[in-house]
Amino acid sequence: MTNPQKAETKQFEAEVSQLLQLMINNLYGNKEVFLRELISNASDACDRLRFAALEDEDLYEDDPDLEIYVDWDADAGTLTVKDNGIGMSRSDVSENIGTIAKSGTQEFMQALEEKDEIDSQVIGQFGVGFYSAFIVSERVELETRRAGEPAERGVRWSSDGRGEYTIETIEREERGTTITLHLREEEQEILDYATLKGIVEKYSDHVSFPIKMPAQDEDEEGWETVNRASALWMRRSSDISDEEYTEFYKHISRDFNDPLEWTHAHIEGRLKFSMLFYIPSERPFDMAAGVDSEHRGVKLYVRRVFIMDDAEMFLPRYLRFVRGVVDSDDLDLNVSRESLQENRVVSAMKKTATNRVLDMLEEMAEDPETYQTFWNQFGNLLKEGAVEDHARRERLSGLLRFATTHTDQPDQTVSLDDYIERMGEEQEKIYYVTADSFASAKSSPHLEIFRDKDIEVLLMYDRIDEWLANHLAEYQDHELQSVAVGDLDIDDVGDEQDDPDRDEADEDHADLIAALQASLGQRVEQVRTTRRLRDSPACLVAQEGGMSKHFERMLRDAGQQVPDRKPILEVNPDHPIIERLGEKVEEGEDVGEWADVLFDQAWLSEGGQLDDPGTFVQRMNKLMIRLLGESDSDIITEV
Ligand code: ADP
Ligand code: MG
Numbered sequence: 341m342t343n344p345q346k347a348e349t350k351q352f353e354a355e356v357s358q359l360l361q362l363m364i365n366n367l368y369g370n371k372e373v374f375l376r377e378l379i380s381n382a383s384d385a386c387d388r389l390r391f392a393a394l395e396d397e398d399l400y401e402d403d404p405d406l407e408i409y410v411d412w413d414a415d416a417g418t419l420t421v422k423d424n425g426i427g428m429s430r431s432d433v434s435e436n437i438g439t440i441a442k443s444g445t446q447e448f449m450q451a452l453e454e455k456d457e458i459d460s461q462v463i464g465q466f467g468v469g470f471y472s473a474f475i476v477s478e479r480v481e482l483e484t485r486r487a488g489e490p491a492e493r494g495v496r497w498s499s500d501g502r503g504e505y506t507i508e509t510i511e512r513e514e515r516g517t518t519i520t521l522h523l524r525e526e527e528q529e530i531l532d533y534a535t536l537k538g539i540v541e542k543y544s545d546h547v548s549f550p551i552k553m554p555a556q557d558e559d560e561e562g563w564e565t566v567n568r569a570s571a572l573w574m575r576r577s578s579d580i581s582d583e584e585y586t587e588f589y590k591h592i593s594r595d596f597n598d599p600l601e602w603t604h605a606h607i608e609g610r611l612k613f614s615m616l617f618y619i620p621s622e623r624p625f626d627m628a629a630g631v632d633s634e635h636r637g638v639k640l641y642v643r644r645v646f647i648m649d650d651a652e653m654f655l656p657r658y659l660r661f662v663r664g665v666v667d668s669d670d671l672d673l674n675v676s677r678e679s680l681q682e683n684r685v686v687s688a689m690k691k692t693a694t695n696r697v698l699d700m701l702e703e704m705a706e707d708p709e710t711y712q713t714f715w716n717q718f719g720n721l722l723k724e725g726a727v728e729d730h731a732r733r734e735r736l737s738g739l740l741r742f743a744t745t746h747t748d749q750p751d752q753t754v755s756l757d758d759y760i761e762r763m764g765e766e767q768e769k770i771y772y773v774t775a776d777s778f779a780s781a782k783s784s785p786h787l788e789i790f791r792d793k794d795i796e797v798l799l800m801y802d803r804i805d806e807w808l809a810n811h812l813a814e815y816q817d818h819e820l821q822s823v824a825v826g827d828l829d830i831d832d833v834g835d836e837q838d839d840p841d842r843d844e845a846d847e848d849h850a851d852l853i854a855a856l857q858a859s860l861g862q863r864v865e866q867v868r869t870t871r872r873l874r875d876s877p878a879c880l881v882a883q884e885g886g887m888s889k890h891f892e893r894m895l896r897d898a899g900q901q902v903p904d905r906k907p908i909l910e911v912n913p914d915h916p917i918i919e920r921l922g923e924k925v926e927e928g929e930d931v932g933e934w935a936d937v938l939f940d941q942a943w944l945s946e947g948g949q950l951d952d953p954g955t956f957v958q959r960m961n962k963l964m965i966r967l968l969g970e971s972d973s974d975i976i977t978e979v
Contacts, residue, residue, distance in 0.1 A: 347508035350434070356471075357503045364475050364501075372530065373596065374472040375410070376543035378421040378519055380591045381469060382408040383547045385425025385517060387646035389487055392426060394645070394673050399487040401515055408551045409563070410540060414531040417523050424516040427486040430495045430509060437470060437482065437497055437505075469594060473519070474501035476527040483510065484517040537566050546572040546588040548644070571644050573616040573665045577604045589618045593637055593663040597621050600714055602664075603700040607692060611685060615654075615693055617664035617700070623717045624661070637663035640680075642671045653680045654693050658725035661718045662697055698732065701739055705755075715741045716751055723804045727811045737815050740808075742798040743778060745787060750778040756815045762796060767833045769821040770814075772798035774806050774890045776947045785876040785945050786823040792874055793834030797823060806891040824946070826884035828871055845869040845913050852911075852922040852931075859932035860909065860939055870910035877915040878938045880907040880946060890946060909939055933959055 352360075367373065386406035393399045409422040428436065473480045482497040494512025499505035523531070530536060533556050540551055548571040552563040572580060572588045589599040599618040606614045617638075637660075640651035644667065654666050670685045680686050701722075705711045719741060726736040741753035746762075759770060771790065775781035781799040790797050800809060809820055846853060846869050857867045865883060873879055882888050886905050887895075895902045911918050917938075921931050940956045950956050 345509045347506055349504055349506045352499075352503055352505065360471050360474060360501055363471060367472060367475055367596070371475045371527075372539045373543065374475050374521075375419075375421070375536075375539050376587070376590065377469045377472045379408055379410070379540070379544045379547060379551060382421060382423035382425060382517070383549055383591070385423050385427070386549045387425075389424075389426040389516075391646050391648075392487065396488070401487065403515065406549050408547070408549055410536060410551060410553050410566075412531045412536065414528070417525070417528045417531070419521045419523060419531060419536075420518060421521075422516070422518040424514065425487075427489075427516045428484045428495060429486040429489060429493065430507065432486065433482070433484065433495050433497050433507060471501070473521055476523050476530075477501070477521040478524045479522040481520045481522070482517060483512055483520075485512040485515055487515050540566050542583075543587050544591075546584055546591065548572070571641070571667070573604070573614050573641075573667055574606075574644065576606075580604075588616075589663065592639055592665060593618065593620065595620055595622075595624075595663070599663075600710065601700060601704055603696055605696060611688055611692075612669035613689055614667045615664065615689075615696065617662050617693070617697055619700070619704075619714060619718070620661060620663060621713065621717070637661075639665045641665060641667035642673050642675065643667070643669055645673060647671075647673070647675065648677065651680070653683075653686050654690050655697065656690070656694055656725065656729060658721045658728060659694065659697055661721055666693065694732070698735055698739070705739060712741075712751060712753065715753060720802060720804055723802065723808045727804070727807055733812070734815070737812060742772075742800065743781075744799055745782070745790065745797045759796060759798065760816060760818060763818075764795070764834055767795060769819045770798065771795060771821050771823050772800050772805075772809055773823045774800045774809065774888055776890070777801050780947045783945075784823075785879045785942070786872055788874040788876065789828070789830070789872045790823065790834070793830065795830065795834040803894065806888070806894055810887075810891075822882075822888050823872070824880075824888040824890070825882040825886060830871075842869055842871060849911075849913050849918075849922055852918070852925045855925045855931050856909065856911070856921075856935045856938070859930075859935040863906065863939060864909045865906040866908045868908060868910055869913050872910060873912035873915070875915075876912060876942075876945065877917040878909055878911045878942045880939075880942045881910050882907060888946075890948075893948065909942065911938070933963060937963065 386408070389399060390406060393404075403424055406424060409420070411420045411422070412418065413420075479498065479500050483494060484497075485491065485494040491513050492509070492511050494510040495507065496510045497505060497507050530539070533553065537553060540553070544551060545567045547567055548569060550565040550569040551567045553566050555562055555564040557564070572584060585602055585604075586598050589602065590596060593599075598621060600621040602616065602618040604614075604616045638651045638654050639649055640647045640654070651666065652660070655662055666689065668685065668689065671680075671683070675683075701711075701714070704714060722736055722739050726733055726740060729736060737756060739755075741755055742759075743750050743753055744759065747754065756770065763770075773781050773784050773786055775784055778799060778801050781801045787797055800806070809822065812820055814820060849869055853867045853869070857864070860867065870879065870881075872881070883905055887902075892902050892905075913919070913922075917934075921934055924931055924934075937956070937959055940950055940959075943950065
């Protein structure tokens, strides 16, 4: 066993070194933010000590005034940030400094490697706090002692940020953490009062603990407080500048990018609380990497005392992209996470908070460009909301956006209200098509008649869309109807067309239908002529009340049992292939091979995968050989 007291030299985890380099390169243009990050950590450490001391007053060690100090030594080229917050034990230091414990980091780094160009927005929203010190430093030293631990349990950590660090146990009287940056020669020009004070004021004024610097005033001895040192969320919004809101966001969210929008309110009445919520401009990297992190970015304060991070109980799950603070006057200081789950005050706060966020989104939606930015990042979560939140379904539905057959790009979207406003007089239903991608939704054969009649159809191609459409069922009294399910009743809708009468057409093609039916046998419920197609020979339709093939496939992929309902094959009697097949049947020829090809083709154009692609290809080849085998003149006279 190694002596735990001994100094050790360790390697950063591989991704830390990598990320560090990326950070330094990307943030250099804005390098003074390192100070914001160190002060932000100091402020968190003070918050955490105050919280821990609720249970154990002794942790204050007769030093209850929590403060942050910024000091420098121009001759030595050093800058020091010191706090008397919670501090760290040796294992805390190894765990927190030198590793990146955030879920999804690995995935994130991989995603970055696959990209040629690294977008500084992506890096920015990753925010690696402490490490930003290396943007300006050739060496960083950290000394700390955890509150409540004896002086001989101090820790010193030191690194040049190039892959290794040393850690050792030291004697340290002071509680909390001192971080000393040895600035690179060319960075030492910031080491003067005015510059440092300017940086602190710009980025850290919102910090609710006093930030102190050596007093410059002749008469004043010692230290002066350079920030406002009051909780930003308790102030009136008219007194807070956009810059202050933005910097506060960066502090609580660990995001280096500006927020997209925020909402701030003080509630007084039956309940008394304040809330400040932000929408990030970029999907957090762990959400983007598909990791559904448990991180919910709301901090809970009770009467200005920090209680917990990730207070997920104040907003519904689908609003998990929201970052912010709630500060309650009604809750107990010693609440536990569990006790909050069933708490009546909390559920009343949650209701108000949720509506407040939706108010903000509705307001944002009045500016379609900003809303589109939001929608591209977080739209899927609102779809989740429309599925889950029954009570607010109508409201959430109003916030949804969809690409349609009338827009050209996936990111040109319309609301359901816009859609309804554009509907023709006779149109009652909201039509949608589902598929795996924008491209396959757009080229679905089911849309042919809708194009002809100039009826707009929503293009749904997100994984969640089928669920959404099924749960939504209707909006503003207009039923949602999949274009791939059941019989379409659109004779009177849209531009007038010479709509074929199905009964007549079925009768005219009775022999062909019977032949196809006979040879497809178990694969279909029924064969009939179509009212949907213009350019394609055939398509598959779900039975009335059934689910589209696409949805069935999704459920199967998700490991669910799906009732085996056979589709209906609809054929287009005006298509040359179907016309010729009709003739072949009349001539007494077997069309079995053709029937299978039609079916498989229709299945493929739904985005389906063939169980047996080999057989499909063989069949196609056989048919092609047969066609090629006939002399050219035969083919020409036949057509
Ligand atoms: P973040 O603040 O997002 O967690 P940082 O890189 O800024 O990431 O800090 C990493 C961790 O190091 C913090 O979560 C905290 O546990 C610890 N830490 C950093 N600075 C301090 C400090 N001054 N006092 C106590 N702990 C600290
Ligand atoms: Mg931090």
